[in-house]
Amino acid sequence: MTLKQIVEKLNLVILSADKNLEDKVSFGYSSDLLSDVIANSKEKELWITLQIHLNIVAVAKLKELSGIILVNNRKPDEETLKKAEEENIPILSTQDSAFVISGKLYALLDTKK
Amino acid sequence: MICQGNGFIKKFNVQGRNFSHAGIVSTKIKEILEEIGIAPAIIRRAAIASYEAEMNIVMYADHAEVILCLSLSAINITFKDKGQGINNIELAMQEGYSTATDEMREMGFGAGLGLPNIKRNADKLDISSSPGKGTTLDVTFYLNGKK
Numbered sequence A: 001m002t003l004k005q006i007v008e009k010l011n012l013v014i015l016s017a018d019k020n021l022e023d024k025v026s027f028g029y030s031s032d033l034l035s036d037v038i039a040n041s042k043e044k045e046l047w048i049t050l051q052i053h054l055n056i057v058a059v060a061k062l063k064e065l066s067g068i069i070l071v072n073n074r075k076p077d078e079e080t081l082k083k084a085e086e087e088n089i090p091i092l093s094t095q096d097s098a099f100v101i102s103g104k105l106y107a108l109l110d111t112k113k
Numbered sequence B: 001m002i003c004q005g006n007g008f009i010k011k012f013n014v015q016g017r018n019f020s021h022a023g024i025v026s027t028k029i030k031e032i033l034e035e036i037g038i039a040p041a042i043i044r045r046a047a048i049a050s051y052e053a054e055m056n057i058v059m060y061a062d063h064a065e066v067i068l069c070l071s072l073s074a075i076n077i078t079f080k081d082k083g084q085g086i087n088n089i090e091l092a093m094q095e096g097y098s099t100a101t102d103e104m105r106e107m108g109f110g111a112g113l114g115l116p117n118i119k120r121n122a123d124k125l126d127i128s129s130s131p132g133k134g135t136t137l138d139v140t141f142y143l144n145g146k147k
Helices: A003-009 A034-040 A055-062 A078-087 A098-110 B024-036 B040-060 B102-106 B114-121
Strands: A027-030 A045-049 A067-070 A091-093 B008-015 B061-070 B074-083 B124-130 B134-142
Touching: A003 A098, A027 A098, A034 A055, A034 B040, A034 B114, A045 A055, A045 A098, A055 A067, A055 A078, A055 B024, A055 B040, A078 A091, B008 B024, B008 B040, B024 B040, B024 B061, B040 B061, B040 B074, B040 B114, B040 B134, B061 B134, B114 B124
Parallel strands: A027 A045, A045 A067, A067 A091
Antiparallel strands: B008 B061, B061 B074, B074 B134, B124 B134
16 A cells, blocks of 8 residues: 555645655554664554654654654654655654554555555 | 775764764665665664664764775674763663663653664674763674674
């Protein structure tokens, strides 16, 4: 499933890199610890987190993640958005909690993995 | 540093205590390794170790020099910083141990996973540190598929 399809199905709000939504998402990864994401996430996964600072963009770029979903309607810092545009990393937002959006994404991706 | 022979050498500077540039050097190292055509599994490990070492510099040092050295048999990366150093290396290597501030923890750092992540991903890790002066990490990845 492409990131664009996920955005539509889960009603995510696109905050950055809206031209970079055509890639296929491999799976999801939910974590707020950056060392954990660096160590354990895999390429093309969609990252679910409450972290909103600049460093999430560097982590997503280094790990070649397909994008970042910010939970609980959290708003990223201005510099985070600027960096995400520069690096072409889609940042998406949801009102759902991490648990709820993880469940929804899992249900979407599990059968079509 | 164990850079031998006529290997490829590239130096980078990392500015400490500046979160806005964090991740740039580890991303550059990853890009260089990709261009050269190193096996993806080795690049993944080198990228994880480089990122963690770079974040330690950003959090605990004033400045550092990073030297990437490639030979036919290995990738060697040295992170030499001027900073607060590590008082007890054995303790710092334990998963979950961290001296991070509350602010760093709120940002999702300081889980005590940095050095253990480096050790787990490297084929060889040497650490030397002088408290109050700085720390040098010497990280090696063998290209012959040893790990």
